Amino acid sequence: MSLQKLAAFLNRDRNTVQKYIDQGMPVVERADRDRGISWIIDSADAVRWLEERSATKVAEKIGDVRGMSEDEAKAQTAVYKMISSSVAAAEDIRMVAKIQDMLDLMRQDYVELLLRLGAVPDTIAGKVDAKMSAKVRAIAEEQIQSALKALVAVSEAEKRSKS
Structure with a gap:
């Protein structure tokens, strides 16, 4: 399977599957854009690796049996x-819901929020008198940056999921 198909098969984001690969999930062939080579992953090996990884985590939690x-x-x-x-x-x-799924959704929303809020100062500045536009833009940017600094949900959720 390709990386994209495996992500769909596992019901995971492509980036999550890439992290699995970085953590040791076996692959048949790694992608190489320069040579035009796509990912080739044996889905059975990938699932077996995920199961073994999960079993190891459980064994670590329950201790010596x-x-x-x-x-x-x-x-x-x-x-x-x-x-x-x-x-x-x-x-x-x-x-x-699975924490990683919710984190992925939150991250997508956060990126969209950043993009849209980034355009607000210019939009507002374009609708006011030219003499005031620079000051209005600066005020809007300051307020947006202040609000964005207060958003901690994504970073806090990631910290908690790792512990």
Whole structure:
């Protein structure tokens, strides 16, 4: 699969899949624009890598299970399956959302907001008397920059998702 097709297949953003590759997800062939070579990724290998990565993360969270009895292991497995199916059901009925998906949406909105707000000072300055336009532009830019500095949701959400 190409990088774009794999992203669609995994229901992830293309940049997220690129991060996976940077973190070690196997690829058959890396893209090289200069030589006209596209990404080639084996989807089965990619999914296997993601599962192993997820399993490793879970193992790190639950700690050492070697001293656990078979009954304790079965009980713990049942609890994890129940939690997993509850999360899947909640996702299905849209009660919860994946953090990365929400961050991607917020990031898209933030970029759009920056672009549109960036045009506001010039638009306002163009609609007032020429003698006042520079001062009006400066005031609008100052207010917009002040408001943008107050927006912390994207950076805070990213910090929290990494911890």
